[in-house]
Amino acid sequence: MHKLLTIVAVVAALLTVGCAQKEAPATQYRGVTDIHQTMLWILEPAADVIWHSAGFIITAQGEQDLTPTTVESWQKVVNAAAVVAESGNLLMMPSRAAGDDWLEYAGGLVEAGTVALEAAQKQDGEALFAAGGQIYQVCLACHSQYIKP
Numbered sequence: 001m002h003k004l005l006t007i008v009a010v011v012a013a014l015l016t017v018g019c020a021q022k023e024a025p026a027t028q029y030r031g032v033t034d035i036h037q038t039m040l041w042i043l044e045p046a047a048d049v050i051w052h053s054a055g056f057i058i059t060a061q062g063e064q065d066l067t068p069t070t071v072e073s074w075q076k077v078v079n080a081a082a083v084v085a086e087s088g089n090l091l092m093m094p095s096r097a098a099g100d101d102w103l104e105y106a107g108g109l110v111e112a113g114t115v116a117l118e119a120a121q122k123q124d125g126e127a128l129f130a131a132g133g134q135i136y137q138v139c140l141a142c143h144s145q146y147i148k149p
Helices: 002-019 035-051 071-091 100-122 125-146
Strands: 056-059 062-065
Touching (some): 035 100, 071 100, 071 125, 100 125
Antiparallel strands (some): 056 062
16 A cells, blocks of 8 residues: 555656646847837827728718728728737836836727727727727827827
8 A cells, every 4th residue: 555655646746747837938028119119110000090990081072981891901900900909018018118107008008909909800890980089098198198298
């Protein structure tokens, strides 16, 4: 019986060691763009795709629906929404985070971008319009605190 308990203990120890997760190497974040470039080159173009793909424009010729009408145009909105959501994560990187409010706004951007992504995946123009408004509100709140004339 003692020999059986010893074997069970050894097997259990080997399984524990074998199943232990290896520690991931530490990642060093290295921003390639500064905040202005991140906004101008990454976030703003993606947000513009969303804003130009939702709602209506009234012109002299009549009402123009901006909602995408093809699979390809919806896919562009899906891609842009993913960029907006992930841009919030870029803004939370340790080298970019500018305080608790900044992190809250960046988290709001992740959330709003995710809402836009879900709307685009469902090809729901009304939900996309609402998500575009949510993105705008997050941007406006952050800019009112962090962009000084």
